[in-house]
Amino acid sequence: xxxxxxxxxxxxxxxxxxxxxxxxxxxxxxxxxxxxxxxxxxxxxxxxxxxxxxxxxxxxxxxxxxxxxxxxxxxxxxxxxxxxxxxxxxxxxxxxxxxxxxxxxxxxxxxxxxxxxxxxxxxxxxxxxxxxxxxxxxxxxxxxxxxxxxxxxxxxxxxxxxxxxxxxxxxxxxxxxxxxxxxxxxxxxxxxxxxxxxxxxxxxxxxxxxxxxxxxxxxxxxxxxxxxxxxxxxxxxxxxxxxxxxxxxxxxxxxxxxxxxxxxxxxxxxxxxxxxxxxxxxxxxxxxxxxxxxxxxxxxxxxxxxxxxxxxxxxxxxxxxxxxxxxxxxxxxxxxxxxxxxxxxxxxxxxxxxxxxxxxxxxxxxxxxxxxxxxxxxxxxxxxxxxxxxxxxxxxxxxxxxxxxxxxxxxxxxxxxxxxxxxxxxxxxxxxxxxxxxxxxxxxxxxxxxxxxxxxxxxxxxxxxxxxxxxxxxxxxxxxxxxxxxxxxxxxxxxxxxxxxxxxxxxxxxxxxxxxxxxxxxxxxxxxxxxxxxxxxxxxxxxxxxxxxxxxxxxxxxxxxxxxxxxxxxxxxxxxxxxxxxxxxxxxxxxxxx
Ligand code: SF4
Ligand code: SF4
Numbered sequence: 001x002x003x004x005x006x007x008x009x010x011x012x013x014x015x016x017x018x019x020x021x022x023x024x025x026x027x028x029x030x031x032x033x034x035x036x037x038x039x040x041x042x043x044x045x046x047x048x049x050x051x052x053x054x055x056x057x058x059x060x061x062x063x064x065x066x067x068x069x070x071x072x073x074x075x076x077x078x079x080x081x082x083x084x085x086x087x088x089x090x091x092x093x094x095x096x097x098x099x100x101x102x103x104x105x106x107x108x109x110x111x112x113x114x115x116x117x118x119x120x121x122x123x124x125x126x127x128x129x130x131x132x133x134x135x136x137x138x139x140x141x142x143x144x145x146x147x148x149x150x151x152x153x154x155x156x157x158x159x160x161x162x163x164x165x166x167x168x169x170x171x172x173x174x175x176x177x178x179x180x181x182x183x184x185x186x187x188x189x190x191x192x193x194x195x196x197x198x199x200x201x202x203x204x205x206x207x208x209x210x211x212x213x214x215x216x217x218x219x220x221x222x223x224x225x226x227x228x229x230x231x232x233x234x235x236x237x238x239x240x241x242x243x244x245x246x247x248x249x250x251x252x253x254x255x256x257x258x259x260x261x262x263x264x265x266x267x268x269x270x271x272x273x274x275x276x277x278x279x280x281x282x283x284x285x286x287x288x289x290x291x292x293x294x295x296x297x298x299x300x301x302x303x304x305x306x307x308x309x310x311x312x313x314x315x316x317x318x319x320x321x322x323x324x325x326x327x328x329x330x331x332x333x334x335x336x337x338x339x340x341x342x343x344x345x346x347x348x349x350x351x352x353x354x355x356x357x358x359x360x361x362x363x364x365x366x367x368x369x370x371x372x373x374x375x376x377x378x379x380x381x382x383x384x385x386x387x388x389x390x391x392x393x394x395x396x397x398x399x400x401x402x403x404x405x406x407x408x409x410x411x412x413x414x415x416x417x418x419x420x421x422x423x424x425x426x427x428x429x430x431x432x433x434x435x436x437x438x439x440x441x442x443x444x445x446x447x448x449x450x451x452x453x454x455x456x457x458x459x460x461x462x463x464x465x466x467x468x469x470x471x472x473x474x475x476x477x478x479x480x481x482x483x484x485x486x487x488x489x490x491x492x493x494x495x496x497x498x499x500x501x502x503x504x505x506x507x508x509x510x511x512x513x514x515x516x517x518x519x520x521x522x523x524x525x526x527x528x529x530x531x532x533x534x535x536x537x538x539x540x541x542x543x544x545x546x547x548x549x550x551x552x553x554x555x556x557x558x559x560x561x562x563x564x565x566x567x568x569x570x571x572x573x574x575x576x577x578x579x580x581x582x583x584x585x586x587x588x589x590x591x592x593x594x
Contacts, residue, residue, distance in 0.1 A: 002384035003361075006090075006091075007090055007091075008091050008092050009088070010095060010136040010137075010138065011089055011091065011092075011094070011095065013135070013136050013581070014067065014095075014132040014135070014206060014237060015067060015135055017072050017131075017132055018067055018068065018071065018072075018128075018367065019072065019136055021131070021132075022068075022072065022130055025121065025124065026124065026125070026128060027068075027118065027362070028120075029061070029119075029120045029122070029124055030064070030065055030068045030073075030124050030125065032118040032119060032120045033058055033061060033062075033065070033116075034118060035058050035119045036117070036118075037056065037058070038115065038116065038117060039056075039058070039112035039113075039115045039116045039120075039122070039514050040056050040057065040058075040112075041055055041114040041359065042111045042112040042114075042304040043055065043056070043106075043111065043112050044109075044111075044361055044362060044364060044382045044383070044384075044385050044386065045106070045378075045382045047107050047382070047384070047385050047438075048381045048382040048383075048384055048385070049280045049381070053163045053440070054101070054105070056215075057103075057106075057112035057116075057122040059106060060101055060102065060106050060122060060126055061120070061122045061125040061126065062084060062569070063089075063098050063101055063102070063129055064083050064125050064126075064129040064132070065084070065452050066085055066087055066088035066089075066126070067089065067132075069083045069084065069085040070085035070086075070088040071377040071477065072353050073275075074086075075345070084435060085356070085431070091227070092138075093261070095133060095136070095138045095266075096138065098138075099128060099133055099138050099139065100375075101129075101141065101371055101373065102126050102129040102130045102133065103130060103140050103143065103367075103368075104140075104372065104374070104375035104378060105238060105375075105566060106122075106123070106367065107126055107327075107362050107364060107365070107366035107367040107369050107379075107579060108126055108240070108366060108367035108484055109123065109327040109331070109361075109362035109366050109367070110122075110123040110327060110331050110332055111327070111331065111359070111360075111361065111362065112439050113487055114331060114358050114359075119166040121491050124257060125282060127239075128242060129242070130240070130242035131241065131242025131243055132242070132243055133245065134241045134242055134243050135243070136159060137393055137406070137542060139241060139394070140371075140372045140374060140375075141374045141471070142371030142373065143210075143237075143240070143241050143368060143370075143372065145218040145371070146237050146368070146371050147237050147238075147241050147243065147246060147575060150233075150235075150236075150237045150238075150246060150250060151246060151249070151312065154231075154233065154253065155201040155232075155233035155235070155528065156201055156228065156233065156235050157201035157202060157204070157205050158563070159201045161229070161230070162591060163204070163587055164201075164398075165188070165229065166586070167204045167208050167211070167583075167587075168186050168188060168204075168211065168227060168277045168397050169186075170208065170583060170586065171186060171209075171211045171212040171215065171381060172186035172215070174183045174210050174212055175215050175216060178212075178216075179216075179219070179388065182214075184215075184219050185215075186211070186215045186227060187225065187226045187227065188227055188228070188229050189226065189228060189229050189261060190224075190226035190227065190318050190487075191261055191262055192261070192262045192263070193224050193225050193226040193261065193263050193264075194223065194224040194225065194263070194264045194265060194538070195223055195224070195225040195263065195266075195267050195300070195479070196225070196226055196228065196258050196261065196263035196266050196267065197214065197218070197225055197227050197267070197269065198225070198227075198228065198231075198232050198234040198254055198266065198267070198268055198269065198274075198278070199211060199214075199227070199232060199233070199234060199269045199329075199401040200233070200234060200235050200271045200274055201233050201235065201468060202403045202407075202559040203403070204323055205268065205540070205566075206566075206567075206581075207403075207406075210269070210270075210424060210426050210427070213426045213427060213429075213430035214269060214426050214430075216430050216433065217301060217304065217310060217426070217429055217430055217433070218552045220309075220310045220433055220435055221304045221309040222309065222445065223309075226263065226266075228257045228261070230253070230257060231253040231254050231258075231281070232254075232257075232258060232259030232276075233250070233253070233254075234254060234268045234269065234271060234275070234278045235250070235273065235274040235277070235589070236250040236251065236273065236274065236277030236278065236282060236306075236366065236593065238250055238277070238282075238283075238285065239273050239276065239277045239281060240273070240367050240368030240590055241368065242478055243248030244285045245285075247277060247281060247282055247285040247286075248282060248285035248286035248287070248288075248561070249286070250282060251276065251278055251281075251282020251283065251285060251286045251288065252282070252286040252288045253276065254266070254278055254292050255282075255283075255288045255289075255444075256284075256288070257289070258292055259289075259292070259412045263292065264292060264293070264296045265292060265293040265294070265295065265431070266278070266292055266293070266295075267294075267295055267296075267297050267300050267323065268294065268295070268296050268297060269297050269403075269426070270296070270297055270298060270400075270401040270402060270403065270424045270425060270426060271329075271401075271402055271403045271404065272326030272327060272328030272329040272330075272332075272333075272366075272396050272400045272401070272402035272404060273328045273366070273402075274298045274403075274529075275328065275329055275333060275335075276328040276329070276333050278294065279294045279295075279296075279333065280333065285483050290559070294334060296329065296338075296401070297334075297425075298329075298338050298339050298342065298401050298425060299338055301342055301425060301426070301429050302338050302341055302418065305345050305346075305429075309436040310429075310433060311344060312346050312429065312432035312433055312434060313428065313432055313434050314345065314346050314347055314348050314432055315348055316431055316432045316489070317346055317347040317348065317428050317432055318347075318349060318363075319349065319396050319397055320345065320349040320351055320393075320395040320396055320397070321348075321350055321351070321395055321396075321397040321399050321423075321428070322349050322350070322351045322353045322390070322393040322395035322397070322399070323340060323343055323350070323352070323353060323356070323398070323399050323400070324353060324360065324363060324399070324405055324409060325339075325356055325357055325360040325361075325400075326363075326366075326401060326405045327362050327363075327366050327402055328366070328399055328400055328403070329355060330358070331358050331360070335401070336357045336358075339399075339401050339425060342425050342428075342429065343399060343425070343428070343450050346425075346428045346429050346432040347428060347430075347432075351393045351394065351395050352390065352391050353389050353392075353398075354392070355389075360389075360517075361384060361386050361389060362386070362408075363383075363400070363402075363404070363405040363408030363409045364379050364380070364408055364411075364412060365379075365404055365407050365409070365411065365413065366404060366405075366408065367406020368468075369370060369408070370404065370407050370408060370411075376411075380411065380415045381564075382410070383411075383412045383415065383416070384416075386409075386413055387411050387413075387415075387416035387418060390409075390413070390418055390420060390487045391416075391418055395420065396419075396420060396433060396573065397420065397422075397423055397430065398413075398420055398421075398422050398423075399422075399423050399424065399425060399428065400422065400424065401424060401425055402521050403424075405422075406422050406424065409422045410422050410449070410489065413552055414569075429469065432440050434574065442582070445486050453500070463489050463490065463578055463579070463581075463582040464487050464489040464490045464491035464578065464581060464582060464585075465489075465490035465491075466490065466514050466532050467490070467491045467492070467512045467513065467581075467585060468491065468492050468493075468509060468510070468511040469486045469491045469492070469493050469494070469511055469512065469513045469515060469581070470493075470494045470495075470496060470502065470505055470506055470509065470511040470513070470514045470515070470517065470527065471483055471486065471493055471494070471495050471515045472494070472495075472496045472497075472499075472501075472502040472514060472516045472517055472520075472528065473497070473499075473515075473520070473546070474497050474498060474517065474519075474520040474521060475517075478494050478517070478570075479497075480534050482515055482546070483495065483579060484573075485574045485577055486515075486578070486581070489581075491507045491580075494509050494511060496519060497520070497524055498520045498522040498524075498528075499520060499522060499523025499525060499527050499528030499531070500522060500526045501533055502514070502516070502523075502525075502532070503523075503528060503532065503535065503538070505536070506532060506535075506538045507538060508539060510537075510538075510541070511541060512541070512542070512546060512585055512588075513541070513542050513543075513581055513584060513585060514532065514541055514542070514543045514544070515544050515546045515581070516528065516529060516532075516543050516544070516545050516546065516547075516564070517545075517546060517547055517549075518545060518549035519547065519548070519549050520546040523546065525545070525549075529545070529564065533562060540582045542564075542566075542588050543564040543565060544564065544565060544566040544567065544568065544579070544580065544581060545564045545566070545567040545568070545571055546567070546568050546570065547567070547568075547569065547570060548569065548571075550571040562571040564585075565584045565588075566580055566584050568580060
């Protein structure tokens with residue numbers, strides 16, 4: 001079919017917006033490429049697909065270059081065939097292709113950028129293309145959903161304010177109990193604190209132990225600190241989607257809260273893109289006045305160690321660890337040495353990964369890739385070089401100062417069966433802490449971080465006492481395992497082997513919680529999940545997805561119905577399962593009481 005020569009409305013809008021984005025940095029990269037190919041081997045996509053020229057950084061950047069040449073550069077007007085301007089996007093079908101290139105074949109890692117002798121910043125051009133597309137509504141579904149949550153709810157995982165505050169209270173109570181010290185708490189909205197601590201919503205939703213560990217470190221250091229009731233999300237999906245407006249709004253929410261409470265310094269928990277956005281980019285996007293200091297919690301922990309505010313015993317972390325540099329924290333923000341200094345103080349066997357620092361390879365989960373399941377197969381193929389890097393270290397633990405990298409690396413480790421564990425510095429520092437005599441290190445904080453709570457052992461104190469749990473899984477041995485775990489923690493357990501049975505039992509027994517597998521014959525868990533959410537007699541029942549399904553995030557990000565209250569990947573740690581289930585029910589109870 002002949003290509004439609006008439007420009008569509010969306011293409012005209014993109015061209016118009018492009019003319020507002022032509023800064024010196026952008027134009028320098030648009031005109032600077034000589035197509036020498038020296039950056040090619042820097043890119044993990046090129047290494048994984050060496051015969052595909054569409055994976056090269058210059059090909060990806062050329063997509064926006066053609067639009068620029070056609071509309072703004074004399075070469076494109078006089079010699080359109082020579083500079084490729086005649087192939088610039090014309091219709092909505094072209095835009096779908098551009099979407100797959102810019103979101104699906106580049107993680108904006110900037111490794112090619114630092115390997116370009118001409119100083120071309122391909123990642124900036126790729127982000128620019130993403131922004132132009134997002135502005136006309138062309139973006140992957142995951143990006144749309146996450147952006148919407150950040151615009152409307154105020155954080156990128158759609159965590160409601162009451163759930164966030166409940167989780168902080170839960171962690172605060174545990175800290176107090178662990179330390180047997182009623183002044184060990186997590187302060188919220190304290191005026192004039194020295195440090196304001198902002199976090200990644202992933203910590204609230206899937207990894208609350210990192211909040212408790214950070215609180216323990218602040219407490220051990222005797223810090224005057226606070227968290228926020230609002231404006232607490234340091235992440236910024238605007239960096240990934242290319243939406244500068246969203247980027248500015250996210251930054252401003254945090255900056256305004258710091259100013260309102262009069263905090264001296266903003267400390268940003270371990271997150272590469274969150275640090276880059278909050279500390280650097282959003283200041284420009286928002287234009288907001290920022291009259292306070294900002295630092296990564298990596299620097300904060302190092303400072304406490306160097307100033308002697310916290311004491312550590314590195315022998316408590318004796319397994320071999322290696323360090324993965326987050327592209328945003330390291331390559332884009334220059335935080336290379338501080339995490340290594342911390343690691344050398346809190347561990348006994350640190351092994352460097354090669355290449356590292358500026359030349360480290362992306363975890364492949366960068367640029368919002370974890371929210372775009374449709375591109376996961378290509379992403380995981382491109383991760384071969386990362387898997388090889390990890391394996392060569394011989395380490396059992398890979399440490400990274402980025403929540404995005406935690407998920408990206410966990411996927412790579414699982415896909416390539418590397419048998420490694422991912423941790424963050426906050427885990428290792430908290431595990432190595434030596435508290436003064438009257439402040440014993442709590443047992444819970446010395447064991448593996450996956451174990452977020454310890455189940456009491458008898459009678460009514462059992463964490464799931466009096467609860468009814470429906471276990472849905474087609475595999476008998478898995479059902480048996482989950483049933484035993486829940487029964488040992490005091491619950492009454494019902495079972496279902498597929499989606500139809502799950503609906504029937506859920507309607508009849510009205511369980512307090514459903515543990516739901518996704519891959520099942522007949523009606524699978526994905527369909528059952530939607531049906532349970534739509535049925536008025538079951539829609540209020542909390543659901544915890546327990547699965548080894550490779551695309552389970554689709555369920556989480558597909559918001560035709562409200563998302564599940566939690567998910568756990570198989571194989572499941574039993575203590576973690578019980579603690580997680582008990583927490584979900586506690587949050588539900590508080591909601592019902594209020
Ligand atoms: S981006 Fe730089 S290194 Fe890559 S092809 Fe263009 S000029 Fe060469
Ligand atoms: S930014 Fe990273 S993923 Fe994108 S083209 Fe460059 S090296 Fe490849």
